[in-house]
Amino acid sequence: MPELPEVETVRRVLHDSLLNKRISNIDILYSPIIENDDSTFKENIIGKEIIDIKRYGKYLIFCLNKGYILSHLRMEGKYYYLNEKLENLAHIHVIYHFSDGTYLYYKDVRKFGRMEYIEDDIYHSKSLSKMGPDLILSDIDINSIYQKIHKSDKEIKSLLLDQTIVAGLGNIYVDEVLFKAKISPLKKGKEITRKNTSQLILASKEILSNAIIHKGTTIKSYTSSLGVEGNYQNFLQVHTKNICPNCKIALNRVKIKGRMTYYCKECQR
DNA sequence: GTTGACACCTGGACGC
């Protein structure tokens, strides 16, 4: 499932391919993917040029010469940029046609992904305005994060997955961050200290930056675009693993907020 | 305001 490093990898690939392309047509094959109504989406985008592609948290932001397309890949969304028409349109839900005869295909087996046209003020839109600071792009105010975490009775894993606190972490990297910071995923927010918060932010930045260098993690369903695959799965310490790489005991597996969680009960207190 | 349950969705794994 695409988390911050995977979305950043997709952004970089698409940025290299799509800059200054003019959108000449759009096929919407599955409407629920689009947050606007289909005609509004098409009317506002056809004829526009892509002038930049940005990212905030797990969102991709296609900047047009007027307006934006906000795209969230959720579980299995993928983009494919091709010079020719695809024969097999299985699981393809949106097709962007460009004036130079190329295409951008959006494929999403589980149909969880979402796209939205936003006229202006993208960072104050319904989706982005609630987001916490991006763990790579933003200056993180440790004290403000600590205040949000410390007042909660929820487990720290659950809080780190909450995009309104910090933006970018998903299930895989939260396990890795907690392992690196030596903090149990079951620890309650109110038990987390300022020092813990600092350790968590530092571990997050380090792990996410490293994962971006390795083009993200390829587990089952994620590929960025144009067949680019990440290899950070080779560097995972606990997620989907059986043995703690540090103390060599069996890792614990529990469900937190419905998410499978891997941790070492000896190393993570 | 906070929290938990549920819906969305489909391929793959598993048991019978």
Place this chain on the structure above:
DNA sequence: TGCGTCCAGGTGTCAA
């Protein structure tokens, strides 16, 4: 072999 059931998970919505 074929069928039914369960699981995976990011986010929004709704009820308590």
